[in-house]
Amino acid sequence: MSEPNTARAVSRGALADAIASQAAGAHGPQQYLTFMLGSEVFAIGILAIREIIEYATPTQVPMMPAHFCGVINLRGTVVPVLDLSIRFGRAARTPGRRTCIIIIEVASGDELQQLGLLVDAVNAVVEIAPEQVEPAPAFGAGIRTDFILGMGTVDSRFIVLLNVKNLLAADELEHAADAAQQAAPPGV
Numbered sequence: 001m002s003e004p005n006t007a008r009a010v011s012r013g014a015l016a017d018a019i020a021s022q023a024a025g026a027h028g029p030q031q032y033l034t035f036m037l038g039s040e041v042f043a044i045g046i047l048a049i050r051e052i053i054e055y056a057t058p059t060q061v062p063m064m065p066a067h068f069c070g071v072i073n074l075r076g077t078v079v080p081v082l083d084l085s086i087r088f089g090r091a092a093r094t095p096g097r098r099t100c101i102i103i104i105e106v107a108s109g110d111e112l113q114q115l116g117l118l119v120d121a122v123n124a125v126v127e128i129a130p131e132q133v134e135p136a137p138a139f140g141a142g143i144r145t146d147f148i149l150g151m152g153t154v155d156s157r158f159i160v161l162l163n164v165k166n167l168l169a170a171d172e173l174e175h176a177a178d179a180a181q182q183a184a185p186p187g188v
Helices: 014-022 169-185
Strands: 030-037 039-046 049-054 068-074 078-081 100-110 111-119 121-127 148-154 157-162
Touching: 030 111, 030 157, 039 121, 111 169, 121 148, 121 157, 148 169
Parallel strands: 039 157, 078 111
Antiparallel strands: 030 039, 030 121, 049 100, 068 078, 100 111, 148 157
C-alpha cells in the first residue's frame, strides 16, 4: 500500500464514490479509510465518514476531557474534535503538514452526532474482504480492545479496524454535543 504525500490524496469525489458503492449493499469486500497515528495504520469503515478536512486549530472548550482538543466550525455547524492519540492513551502529537480531521457521524441517542477525529495523515480507501478480518486481539494492540472492530490484512500488513461506536461512551457523546451547543453562536 503506497502512502500519499498529502492528506488530500483521498479526494471528496473518491470518498463519495466509495461511500455510494458501499451503501449499495455489496456483500463482498468492505471499504475502509486508512490513516496514520504515528507509525501505525488504522482504518474506519467509510459509511461512518462524512468528509476529510485540512487541519484547523480547534477552539478550546473549558471542562472537556483531555482527549477532546476543542471544536471547529464546519460550514456553520460546531463539531467537537477528538484527538485519537490521546484517546488511545498516547502522547499528544504536534500537528504537521499532513495532519487532518476526519469528520464522522456516530449515533447519540436518537440523533447522529458529527465528530472530528484528529489524525496524523490520511492514506487511502482500501477494500478488505470479510475473510481478511481477524477478531480483535486480547492484547498487544496498545489500545482498548472495545475500540477495535478487528484486524484487517492488506498487502500482508495488519491494519487496526476501529469500532467508531465505541470510541466514546454515551455520556462522552452527550458531553461533546453539549459542548458543541455551548460553543455555537446564538441562533444556530
